[in-house]
Amino acid sequence: MKGRVIKSTGSWYHCQLEDGQMVNARAIGKFRLKGLKVTNPFAVGDYVELEIEPGHETAIIKELYDRENYIIRKSPRHPAKNHIIASNLDQMIIMATVESPRTSTGFIDRLLVVGEMHHIPCIIVFNKKDVYTEKGFEKLEYFQAGYAVAGYQSLVISSLDEADISEIKALLKDKTTLFAGHSGVGKSTLINQLIPGVEISTNEISSTHSKGMHTTTFAEMHEMEKGTFIVDTPGIKELEVINLEPEEVCHYFPEMKARITDCKFNNCLHENEPKCAIKYAVLDDEIAEFRFDNYLNILQNVKDKNYWQRGE
Template identity: 50%
Template sequence: MKARVYKSTGSWYILKDETGKQFNGRIKGVFKIGDITSTNPLAVGDWVDAEMENEKEDSVIITSIYDRENYITRTSPHRKVQHHIIAANLDQALLFATLKEPRTSQGFIDRFLVTAEAYHIPAILVFNKADLYRKKETDKYAHLESVYSDIGYRVELISVKEHKGIEAVRDILQNKTTLISGHSGVGKSTFINAVFPEMALRTQEVSEWSGKGMHTTTFAEMFDLPDGGRIIDTPGIRELGLVGITRQELSHYFPEMRKVLNDCQFNNCLHMNEPGCAVKAAVSNDTIDIDRYVSYCTILDSIDEKDY
């Protein structure tokens, strides 16, 4: 039978077949997927073939995996050269961010967007906790909304606490498979509880001592939405390591840079110290946001060519 992976706990997988019936699955023997260097052979969202093992227990053996349309990864915490596939076969990725309690840095947002661009996954930014914003945060949001909208990203401002703006985000999720991501404490689970109360994900207060939030989800897990579509809830990601992106490729994953790359004097321009650089010219005349350029430089600096 054909089935989809809804949850992975390391050795066992929760699957659903095309009728929605749930099974417990395990991999048959050694499971190789080409030359892939991920720490997990299967990810939430994968389509697989499975054979019945025990009908009474609804347990199956996973025999093969279908080709992925796309996937999104993070670096393995144990081996930087390897990566862990967070989820596969996505229609879109939705990043929850906050400007207060905890503050999501623009650098983190940009790393997420670069990853989504690299894996051809449309990305949407949702800024939560608007009820906490004062003038400083309101001005900051207006600037970020302008920057990201101009590049072509959809940006939404919501307050789950005050139930503002959340219907627009609910509509975005309908009939799509959506990865929902962001630091712990930004309100992903609270949002899901508010919009889809029947799903009742666990929530946890932001840890006061760290301001980064506590981990409320330990494994990525997919949930069916009552109106159609699926969401994949992910562990609160503290750091999104970029995998398989070379220094030369990086600028291609910044849409505003992509527009001017052909105008650079050198076709191998890294947009740092080279003469005749169209990207640096665009930064100088404010057509590329200076903070986006700083993010680019920071990410470029973190890419070690030896890893690839």
């Protein structure tokens, strides 16, 4: 019997069967993970083959169906291992806030790179527009212009605004969407508005730090309508882009990727090389400066990390 992992709590997996029924399932024995060094053998979004235990309300996971894609990050608890956040995703909503708390574009761009690496389309949703100052709106305009040039759709919403909720609802229809972003940006609040009655707990952000306090602690999938799923995730504080070579980084910035063949050197990393088409595009305002800065930052991280991994 086929099921989909909706939620995982330690060794138990809450699965939804094709007829909509729920069953608690667990795996017996070790699962071969095809070379993946991960802390969790199954993730939210996985399709699994289940065998209902006789006389029980529970099931055994017999098989993991191939994942169409998945989002992976370094495990916060076991740095040598990775953690699969969720799988089989149609899109990712990157929730950000310009103020209270502030999300840096550096963080947004790391998530965008992860989305590009896994071929998962991303939409940026700036939440809490009801509390932005005039200065906040100015910054927002600058960011939105930069993302538009890069080819990303971005929206400005408030989780308290009915019209905004309807707009988001339309974007989600018949898809599995991952909601990602810092703690306190309002992911769970928005999902509560999208699915009346789900009542996910949300929390005030601490007034001293203006940061969230991690109200959601594990990823969980919610069904908005039949066939429409939303994955709520715990706030991510920092995100290290993993499994990347320095020369690959620019491939995951679409507005750069489109221009790299115009650079003089085919191994150009767009730092200080002569006749670099990317640099010219930044000077001509065809690539937003903040995007280019974030690129250089990620590039440096990737270089540093690969350096240490090689043990030089």
